[in-house]
Amino acid sequence: MPLENSLRIVMAKKRIDNISELINVTGLSRNALNKLWHNENLESVKLGTLMTICDKLGIPLSELIQYDPEK
Numbered sequence: 001m002p003l004e005n006s007l008r009i010v011m012a013k014k015r016i017d018n019i020s021e022l023i024n025v026t027g028l029s030r031n032a033l034n035k036l037w038h039n040e041n042l043e044s045v046k047l048g049t050l051m052t053i054c055d056k057l058g059i060p061l062s063e064l065i066q067y068d069p070e071k
Contacts, residue, residue, distance in 0.1 A: 003042040004066040
C-alpha cells in the first residue's frame with residue numbers, strides 16, 4: 001500500500017494513550033478516526049480530518065501520513 005500511517009507513533013510521542021483521549025484532543029468523532037486507528041482504507045480518509053489532527057497536535061502532515069508510490 002503506498003500510504004503509511006504513523007498515528008500511533010505520533011500519539012505515543014504526544015503522550016496520548018488511547019483513541020478516546022485523541023477524540024478529546026482533536027474534537028473529531030470516533031468514526032472520523034477509525035480508519036487511521038485501524039490502518040484501513042487510508043486512501044479514503046478526508047484531508048480535513050488529517051489537517052485537524054495535524055493542527056491540534058502541532059505536527060506536519062508528513063509526520064502523520066507518508067506516501068511512497070513504489071509500494
